[in-house]
Amino acid sequence: MTTMTVQGQAPAATPGTVSRARALPGSEWIKLRSVRSTYLTMAAAAVASVSIGAISSAMVSGYATTPPQVRAQFDSFSRPLSGLVFAQLAFGVLGALAISSEYGTGTIRTSLAAVPHRRCVLAAKAAVLTIAVTPLALVISFASFLLGQALLHSNGVSATLATPGALTAVLGAAGYLIAVTLLGLGLGAVIRNTAGAITAVTAMVLLLPLALGEFPSPWNVRLERLMPDLSPIIARHASAPGNFTPSIALLVSAAWAAAAVAAGLFLITRRDA
């Protein structure tokens, strides 16, 4: 190794007064809000969620004349929140796009040349996404629930937020949407390709739980409950013995999100940009 000249050393200190802890999230915030896809996916999530939950709730009729054993199966939480099954895809896409679009366009090179501390870049994306989607997830979840209950009211089966388990379901659903966003981000960071990342997040939250449900009992429940899945979080009654409670089910989904982001953080410094 040849010795390097020291005279030409660059100052290590930072010009200006802004700290990196503020500059980097600020940069990611600009990236997120300066592209149309952010607003489109958010609007799609809101519209799909609230409208599908409302339609599903409004279609309930003749509850009063239904046999009691069927009535006992009726889930007044899941119906209004059923639109979130579609909303979660938009959240997953939003998360995936936050990084996969950078790989797709090549701007990742600009971003990582500007900030060689790559893990900080991905961590800032995760933080900014979480802050950006949390209010939306809460609004979508509460609005879907309340509108759905209003539509179920005529059947005399509606619940309120005060109903035991209702608040857990609504907040859990919002938390789940945030988890799927971060799952999308993590998968996007690992796969580095928009189509691949969206396929992966869709497969994980929709297709895999379906496929695992086809396994012979009790393996279907044992495997299904280990996947990120909205249904156990918003279920009023446990649908099958062995299913996790809503809180545990949310933790499972959050763990997947954390694992995906961790895999992204692990790989981002090990691969060439």
Next chain:
Amino acid sequence: MIEVRGLTKRYGATVAVDDLSFDVLPGRVTGFLGPNGAGKSTTMRTILGLDAPSAGEVRVQGRRYGQLIWPLHQVGALLDANAVHGGRSAYSHLWCIAKSNGIGKQRVAEVLGMTGLESVAGKRVHGFSLGMKQRLGIASALLGDPAVLLFDEPVNGLDPEGIAWIRRFMQSLAAEGRTVFVSSHLMSEMALTASHVVVIGRGRLVADVPISDFVRSGSGGDVLVRSPRGTDLAAILTAAGGNVVPEPDGGLSVTGLDAPSIAGIAAEHGIAVHELATRAASLEEAYMEMTAGSVEYRAQNQGAKR
């Protein structure tokens, strides 16, 4: 200043850059020449810390790239003008890059002005021509007012006006004392822009010389002589130690003797000379000669070329 030491980059079995060492000094435009696939872009990505070297080291302003706290204040780079999100406005594109390094909005406006993009700042990049994207890329490279600038093939696909603009811009940046390192596979472009060239072929260093030496180092070059008594003159010049090759139009291509000696010999023998011209090897010829054997993808019919 950029210092490249023993840089090697392998992708599987392929060696893209092979034990490359050179310095890029401030105050001048240094051209980085090589045929397509020679390893220029790989080298540039390594300088920017984007690709990890398989061996060796690169330092920018005396530090490894990863040690730079706010790199945009030290190094600005344009790697690929098309690496922009089409849905983002030019202003937002620059603003998010600036923000990541603590650079303010005022500087964003300044670089938009320097590159003549003020009028389209609010427009989405999607509709930009390649020339406008090149300007946008240069604007982003200038954000931190860096001492080191890297441009990868900045004139590719540009119209003559755009090429002239970039050429002047790079020279003015170098005149301000900055280190300007610009890659190209076009010798003619570098001849007009750079004062020093680093030439690579197949990932290896071929030359690291001032552009003037670069021409001289290529052997090429001959003297063209035309005379009504060509055959006689050819015999005399050959006897005097020259290497004479008749050309199809009757001229003689002479190497091994310079024009004054040829004129002297012709006068001694009373042979009239109608034309006597020294033909220097062009930069292109010097470049082709140097990188011969290091061209990754050679046209099949090149051997048939006269």
